[in-house]
Amino acid sequence: MSTGTLYGVGLGPGDPELVTVKAARLIGAAGVIAYHSARHGRSIARGVAAPYLSGTAIEEPLVYPLTVETTDHPGGYAGAIADFYADAAARLAVHLDAGRDVVLLCEGDPLFYGSYLHMHKRLADRYRTEVVPGVTSLSAAAAVTGRPLVEGEEILTVLPGTLPAEVLTERLAGAGPAAVLKLGRTFEKVRKALTDAGRLDEAIYVERATWPTGRVAALSEVDPDSVPYFSLALLPSSAGPVRQPESPAPSGTGEVVVVGLGPGGRGWLTPEAQEAIAGADDLVGYQPYLDRVPPNPRQRRHPSDNRVEAERAAHALALAAAGARVAVVSSGDPGVFAMASAVFEAAAEPRFGAIPVRVVPGVSAAQAVAARVGAPLGHDFCTVSLSDRLKPWEVIAERLSAAAAADFVIAIYNPASRSRRHQLVAAKELLLAHRSPDTPVVLGRDVGGAAESVTVLPLGSLDPSTVDMRCLLIVGSSRTRVVERADGSRSVFTPRHYPAS
Known part of the structure; x- marks a missing residue:
C-alpha cells in the first residue's frame, strides 16, 4: 500500500475569508485533520478552518504538554517539547503509513515561524509532503x-x-x-x-x-x-500616513451573553467562554469575578457588589439595548445559583424583550469538588443553597430534609458566611436525622484556586465552624463509598446501581 501525503496547510492570519481556495479544498477533502492546541483544548487553527471542515474527517489534536511553565522533565522545557514533537510525528505517521492523507493546519504560513515546521523536519524524508502557503501575519x-x-x-x-x-x-x-x-x-x-x-x-x-x-x-x-x-x-516603510482605527462604536445589534468562568483558574475556562469574552465590548460582573478576566483596553468593565444581581442584569441589558455586545461573567456555571436566572428575569420585562440573551455554560463548583475525589455525584443528586437571603430558612430546611429522606447525594452551596453561621449547624442536625454519622462528606474549599483544599470526613465529624463561603459540601447517600487507594489517597464514589426494594 502506498503511503499518504502530508499537507502543511497555511490558514493565514485569522480571518477565515483569507484562507486560500486551495487550502479550503484540501481541508474539505481531508481524511485526517491535525492541528496544534494548548492544554485547554482550544485550537486557533481549527477555529479558522472550521467553515471548511467536512465533519467526517478524523481529527488529531496535537496538544502541547506545556507552554511557558516549568516542568519536571529530565530534559527540561526543551526535552519535554522534543518528546511531544516526536510523539506527534509518530501519531501522524500511523495515518500516513495506512495510506491516509493528513492535512496539518497551521496559522499564517507553514514555513514562516510555523508550527508545521516541526512535523516537516521529522516526516518529510519518509513521506510525500506538500506545503500550501498562507497569508503571513x-x-x-x-x-x-x-x-x-x-x-x-x-x-x-x-x-x-x-x-x-x-x-x-x-x-x-x-x-x-x-x-x-x-x-x-x-x-x-x-x-x-x-x-x-x-x-x-x-x-x-x-x-x-x-x-x-x-x-x-x-x-x-x-x-x-x-x-x-x-x-x-x-x-513600516516611511511612505504613507499612519492609519489608527478608532474604537468601534456599538453596532446596533447588541446582545447579552452570560458566561460561566468555572470555579478557578484559566484551565477551567471553556473555549466557548473564552470566545464569548473576547468578542464582548462590555464586561459586567461581581468585582472578584471580573478580576479573573485579563484586562483588554478595548473593553469597558462594569464591576458591582455581590448583592445587586437584579441591577447588574438590568445594566447589562441596557448596554445591549444601546448596541453593545455584553458578557456577564459568573463564577462556576451561570445557571447554578448564579447570574443567568437574574438576567433572564430582567429580560422578561417588555423594555428588554428584543435583546438576544444566551448562556455559555461553565464547570460548576459541585462538578469541580466531585472530580477532585472521584465520582460522588455518580447517582441521583440534588443541589441546595443554605443562603436565606432570597428564600426563608423554613423552605431550605424542608427541602434539605426531603432530599435527605429520599437518599439523594446533596451538594450544598453557600454553606456559611461570617454573618450566617447557624444554618449549617441546623443542616447537620437535619441530615443526621436521616443519615448515618459515618456518611461520607466531601469538603472542598477554593477548588481551582490558589488556596485549594479538599477533605473527606464522616458527617458526624463535620465541624461547621471550619466552613465558610469559599466552601462547597457534598454529603453522600447511603450508597456512597470511600476507598483507600494504594498510594494512600482516598476516592469517593456513589455506585450507579441501587438495590431493589
Missing part, C-alpha cells in the same frame, strides 16, 4: 495599518521577540523597516530595545490582525499586561 499587519512594509530598495528586518535584548537593540538600531514577532511575555523587553535603539516612536503595535477582536495602537501606549502572543511590533 506581516502581510496582515501591513493591511490593517494601511502602511507598506517595504518599497523600492528598502530591506525588511524580521526578528523574533525571544532574542536577547542586546541583539534586538543592535538589529533595530539601523534605519529601515522592521517587524518583531512573538510579543506576549517578551513585550517589555522589545519595547526597551526599541527605546534603546531610538525607534519607539515609529513602532506600531498590531494585535490579532484581521480578527474581529484585533487592535492597532502606538506601541508606546500599550499596557504590557494586555499583550497576547499573537501580536507584533511593526516599523
Whole structure:
C-alpha cells in the first residue's frame, strides 16, 4: 500500500475569508485533520478552518504538554517539547503509513515561524509532503495599518521577540523597516530595545490582525499586561500616513451573553467562554469575578457588589439595548445559583424583550469538588443553597430534609458566611436525622484556586465552624463509598446501581 501525503496547510492570519481556495479544498477533502492546541483544548487553527471542515474527517489534536511553565522533565522545557514533537510525528505517521492523507493546519504560513515546521523536519524524508502557503501575519499587519512594509530598495528586518535584548537593540538600531514577532511575555523587553535603539516612536503595535477582536495602537501606549502572543511590533516603510482605527462604536445589534468562568483558574475556562469574552465590548460582573478576566483596553468593565444581581442584569441589558455586545461573567456555571436566572428575569420585562440573551455554560463548583475525589455525584443528586437571603430558612430546611429522606447525594452551596453561621449547624442536625454519622462528606474549599483544599470526613465529624463561603459540601447517600487507594489517597464514589426494594 502506498503511503499518504502530508499537507502543511497555511490558514493565514485569522480571518477565515483569507484562507486560500486551495487550502479550503484540501481541508474539505481531508481524511485526517491535525492541528496544534494548548492544554485547554482550544485550537486557533481549527477555529479558522472550521467553515471548511467536512465533519467526517478524523481529527488529531496535537496538544502541547506545556507552554511557558516549568516542568519536571529530565530534559527540561526543551526535552519535554522534543518528546511531544516526536510523539506527534509518530501519531501522524500511523495515518500516513495506512495510506491516509493528513492535512496539518497551521496559522499564517507553514514555513514562516510555523508550527508545521516541526512535523516537516521529522516526516518529510519518509513521506510525500506538500506545503500550501498562507497569508503571513506581516502581510496582515501591513493591511490593517494601511502602511507598506517595504518599497523600492528598502530591506525588511524580521526578528523574533525571544532574542536577547542586546541583539534586538543592535538589529533595530539601523534605519529601515522592521517587524518583531512573538510579543506576549517578551513585550517589555522589545519595547526597551526599541527605546534603546531610538525607534519607539515609529513602532506600531498590531494585535490579532484581521480578527474581529484585533487592535492597532502606538506601541508606546500599550499596557504590557494586555499583550497576547499573537501580536507584533511593526516599523513600516516611511511612505504613507499612519492609519489608527478608532474604537468601534456599538453596532446596533447588541446582545447579552452570560458566561460561566468555572470555579478557578484559566484551565477551567471553556473555549466557548473564552470566545464569548473576547468578542464582548462590555464586561459586567461581581468585582472578584471580573478580576479573573485579563484586562483588554478595548473593553469597558462594569464591576458591582455581590448583592445587586437584579441591577447588574438590568445594566447589562441596557448596554445591549444601546448596541453593545455584553458578557456577564459568573463564577462556576451561570445557571447554578448564579447570574443567568437574574438576567433572564430582567429580560422578561417588555423594555428588554428584543435583546438576544444566551448562556455559555461553565464547570460548576459541585462538578469541580466531585472530580477532585472521584465520582460522588455518580447517582441521583440534588443541589441546595443554605443562603436565606432570597428564600426563608423554613423552605431550605424542608427541602434539605426531603432530599435527605429520599437518599439523594446533596451538594450544598453557600454553606456559611461570617454573618450566617447557624444554618449549617441546623443542616447537620437535619441530615443526621436521616443519615448515618459515618456518611461520607466531601469538603472542598477554593477548588481551582490558589488556596485549594479538599477533605473527606464522616458527617458526624463535620465541624461547621471550619466552613465558610469559599466552601462547597457534598454529603453522600447511603450508597456512597470511600476507598483507600494504594498510594494512600482516598476516592469517593456513589455506585450507579441501587438495590431493589
